[in-house]
Structures are given as structure tokens and as C-alpha cells.
Amino acid sequence: MRELLEAVADGDLSPAEAEAELRGYVVGEAGRFDAARRQRRGIPEAIFAEGKSAEQVVALAETALETTGRALLTRLSEPQFDALRDHFAATAPDATLERRSATARVLAPDYEPPSLDATVGIATGGTVDEAVADEAETVLLDAGVTVDRVDDIGVAALSRTLDQLDRLRGADVLIVVAGREGALPTVVAGLVDTPVIGVPVASGYGYGGDGEAALAGMLQSCTVLSVVNVDAGFVAGAQATLIARAIAAGRD
Template identity: 40%
Template sequence: MTTSEILNKVATGQLSTSEATKLLDNNQTASLGFANVDLSRQQRNGVPEVIYGAGKTSDQIVMIVKALSRQTLPILTTRLTSKKFAELKDDIPNAIYHEKARCMTVGKIAKSKTNDYIAVITAGTSDQPIAEEAAITAETFGNNVKRIYDVGVAGIHRLFSKLDIIREAKVVIVIAGMEGALASVVGGLVSVPVIAVPTSIGYGTNFQGMTALLTMLNSCASGITVVNIDNGFGAAYSASLINKIR
């Protein structure tokens, strides 16, 4: 039960204050020994705790999902390998694996009640795994998403053919490796917030995304916010908060 449901039951006499106190305590965290799962994050932040799959065993992920599912659905797990998903899928039969995004969702994803959307743009095809992480994250949080892939500056006419779609978005996520120039180009063409994601795609002096990161941080286009290298999840989280401002 949510906190509001518990309090309503106290108000109508269906629960005693001692019973409600116990339930509210249980609503805050779930101690699993190896993890202390935050069950009240959605009430505080509007978005439930998200599971970072890298570094966790399949059994640990199953236990965390089951703890979270008492409070909220859908549940998102990021950075999950297909091998690890194969190990846990029988224990979570309603789980869906999004292979390119390396994400797992559990529970039905509610559709947005508005026509507002987040545009997710990539410079190259190789940036798509990070873009899909961003897109799946945004969709799990209840946003409409439009994907615009492989429109980098090496063939900038591809970007211009999609400009109407990009300009109508409420937030734009730009994902680019190599030199990361696409964020500056898009930032100079739109009147909405742009969240730039540098990727580790590129040859030697890309330095695993450092070159793209520095380019984006030093952009002369105003209104660009930059997240960490390969952090599609972080970009989508912020974009979702912006998209839901009314």
C-alpha cells in the first residue's frame, strides 16, 4: 500500500495507528542483507528506485525487483547483460528485456496522457545502444519518445530533414561520440532544453568519450546541459522531469 492509502485507512477506521506505523516503516525501506532498497523514492521524487544491473548477481536483482514490486510498477533495470537476464527471467515471468538498451522492464508501462514528447537523437548508428537506454528509460517513466538516429554532422542534411520533429519536442537528448559536435549544432537550432550525452564511440584521441565530453561542455550554443559519458539513463531521467513540468 502507498502512504496515502495507509493514511486513508486510518482515517476511516480500517487500520489502527500501531498497524499504520508498522506499515509506514515497511514502506520506507526493504533490508535484504546485501542491499537496503529504497521503497519511498517514488513518493519523494516521482520516480521509483532504478536497479543498476552491472555488478549485481541475477539472484540479487530478482530479490530487489520483488521488494520494489510490492510498492510500484513498472521497475527498470539498466546495464543488464543478456546472459544475466537469461539467468533470472524464469523468476520474473513478466520481465521484458530490451537487448539494444541493455535494460529490463517489469510491469506495464503507462502511456503518456499528453502529446508532449522527448526527442532522442544520435550522431551515428554506433551511438544507438546509449540512445536506446535513454529512450527505454524515458518511456518507462511515462514519456512519449521520438527516435531520430544517425543524423550526425558528417551528413548534416540528414538532420535538417528531421528538424520539424526535433523543434516540436519539449526536450531534446543529443547523443554523440567522436568529436561530439552534434550537440552544438542542435543547440543552435531549437528553443527547448538540450541534454547532451557524450559516448565512448570513436578512435584513439576520442579517449573513450573524453573528447566528446569536453566539446559538449565547451559548446558555444546556450541551453545545453551535459551528462556523463554513456549516461543515457541520466539524460532521460532529467528529460522526463522537464517534460512533466506543467
């Protein structure tokens, strides 16, 4: 306790960083940020932007950057991303802002990213699945995992899937993202000896077109795979990260 107080008095530690050390979270105007989640859970807290104002998103990202050196944001709208970009361009021009679809990371200049000796493969059925895959990929990259991604290998032309079989089999963990009837994860899981996480996507039309058919198909798969909720790219990326961490630990 005394060391923390002295560090704050000397200017080596901000009050927010000290609060994060003591409580494990920081209380700000936009809510509580769980700064200790990576240490406790192995996965950092992400800022879910949907339903928040641009000001709230910026405030939470600023807290994350101050206390952990990085901020991970999901489901960003264009106005929210614009506010984020403009804010850090003015207040932290040396910070790095990365974006994949509706997912983004902000990295402090002195942030040292982690590294895991594991590879997670990501496969998508078609172009419409890519935004959900981007969310999963950002989580994995934030954890220091090597990502091997292959897009547009849906089963409508099975040769596209089989052409990538060697790459799929080479991964330690696989995330397979598919909409419509959601057949791709089932097919892939029947061809590899790797843990497969299926991610149903809300694409298609008519009955079951909101991802329900894809979710039901994956849940009823006759091959062994895990399934997350519709469009849950973050959850898939986080689950794959935990598996990758266990694999990397076994290699040490």
C-alpha cells in the first residue's frame, strides 16, 4: 500500500493505475473498467460499444489505455470510431489505433504485447461472415496468438474446403464462422483432430435467417465441436485464447 502511495506521489503511477492495483477495477464516469481481468481470467476486458454513447466509449477506452496500456473495443459504430480516432489523435498521437470491421484496439506507445506459442486457425464460409471473424481475430491477436486465417471456403463448393485442409489441420485450435445453414463447422470438425469452435452468423433470409438455422445446425452437429452464440466472435476468440494458453504452457 505504502509503495503505491509513494508511486502516486512521485508521479510514477496515476491514481487510476493505483486504483486498479488496489481494487482490480477502476470507477469512472462511464462505469467500472475491470483492469485486472487479464491477470485473473487470462482474457482482458473488452469495451462493448453497442448501446453506449461516443463519449462513454472514449472515456472507457481512455481508462483502459491508462491502466492496462491497451483498449479492446467491439461493435463500434462509425460515429463511435470517429470519436475514438479524433480523441486519441489529439490526446495521445503516439498511440496506435487498429481497426477490423466494427472491432478496434488502441495501444499505448510503450505497450508490450504478449506472445503465445500457439496457432489458431480461422475459417469463414463466405464474405458475409468476415466481420464476425474479424472480432475473433482481434481478440486472438491481442492475446499474442498466431492467427492463420482463410476466408470464403463454404461448403456450397466443397472443393474450396478440401483445398485448405492441410492448413486447417495445422492449427492448434480452429474457429469456423458460418451463416445460412451453418454446415461448415460440422464438415471441418469431421476432417481434423483439432478442437473446433463453431460461430453461427446471422445471415440468410426467410425461416431461420437470423442465425437461428446456423445455431441449431451446429448444436445438432454429429461431429464433435463447441458452439458459441450467434455472431459471438469475441466469445469464440476468447475461448480459443484460453485453449491456446494451455497449449503454449504445455510447450514451455
